[in-house]
Structure formats: C-alpha cells, structure tokens
Amino acid sequence: MDEGVSGEPAEHRFSRGMSARYTGIMLLMAALAVLAASAGCLATAIGEVTYDGEALQVAVENSGEPVENAVLQVKIMEVDLFEQQKVFSQARHINLDSGENNYSIEVDLQPGTYRAFLNIFIGDERGASVIRDLEVAV
Template sequence: MSHSYTVFCILLLAAFIGAAGCLGIGFGDVTYDGEALHVEVESSRNVTDAVLQVTLTEIGGFEQRQLFSEATYIDLAVGTNEYTVPVELAPGTYRIYLYLFIGDERGASVIRDLEV
C-alpha cells in the first residue's frame, strides 16, 4: 500500500468520525421538581416522530421494583429539548432508564440514578 493511500484512508476515517459526532442525539440532565421528571434531550438535527421511553424503578435494599414505563412520540428540534413526565415520588432512591428510538433504531439510551 502506498503512503499517500494510507494517509488518504486515515483522513477519510477522521472525517467520518467527525461527522458522526455532528449528528449526535443524547440525554442531558434529568431532574425532579416534586410533581414531574424533566428530561433533557440534546439533538444536533430536527427529528419528527421519535419515541421517548421512560422506565422508572424504585431501589430498596438489594432489589428494584418497577413503578412505571411510558413511551411517548416526540419531535426534536436542534439544541436542548425538555420533556415532562408527570409522576409523584416519595422520598427514596430511584433508577431511570431512558431510551430514544428514531424509526427502528435506538438513537440513545442512558441509565440515571435519582435521589428524592
């Protein structure tokens, strides 16, 4: 393999990696205000008809108990998007599983712990 071909392949790979970061979608902060969860979703592009799934479990001792799971259609704009999930939580420790689906693909997922 020639040296210039190798350099070209490395530059092409770097361009693909850089472009992949520009198309990112991910979760920001998740907070609770006493009445609802507030979920931030960061997006670098507009997306319509994505699905946000929120699963909430209560953690006690050495076990988890699922409180609810909810999936909602959402639209994403470029930048920070905030979605509200009404829920009443007693003081305790919770684990939140967040999934974002775009079409048939999982766009992002994260697990967050929450202390109320």
C-alpha cells in the same frame, strides 16, 4: 547469503513480509479512523434528568435536523438495597427541534432512591440512551 526454499535472500523475504504487515496495519488504522469519525455523528443526547416533586424533567440536545415522531421511553425503578422494582414505565411520541428540548413526564414518586432508564428512538434506531440515579427527598 542465506537463501530459503523460495530461492530469494532472507532479507527480501523479510522486507516483503513487513510491507504486507505494514499495509494491513495501515488499512486497519484507516478503518478505525473512519469508525471513530462516524461515531460522533449521533445528533441526539439526553442531558440532565431531574424530579421536581410532580414530574420528571428531561433535557434532550438535538444537534442535527429536527425530527418528528421520535419516541421517548422512560422506565423508573425503585432501588432498595440490592433489589429494583419497576414503579413507572411510559413511551410517548416527541418532536425534537434543533437545539435543546425539554420534556416533562408526570409521575408520582415517594421519597426514596430511584434509577431512571431513558431511551430515544428515531425510526427503528436508538438515538440516545442513559441511566440516571434519582434521589427523592422527604
């Protein structure tokens, strides 16, 4: 029988080492499962974003409790070849009811290609964030 420095058979050292590794892996998997489950707790999502010729129309889904005084931040960049130039920026307080919410942000966009950056802040935390490409036709 092969005995190491510790005086115990090699197969016992191996099984004890595997047991510790197995326990560590199981703890890691449990932690990841908890993180994955809690990641789905975000209750706010920005849906469709369109431009109707006079205003940006923003749909927001709130699957949680109603929220008062959230902040909707909108920044619109005009995209021209490899450059972007800010053409609009606004932040305003909104109330989020449970379910679908629709907001209209008046903005004058000329025909062209744009990128809209939208964020919703609830308290000190970002509740949702998206980037949407917009094409304004002639």
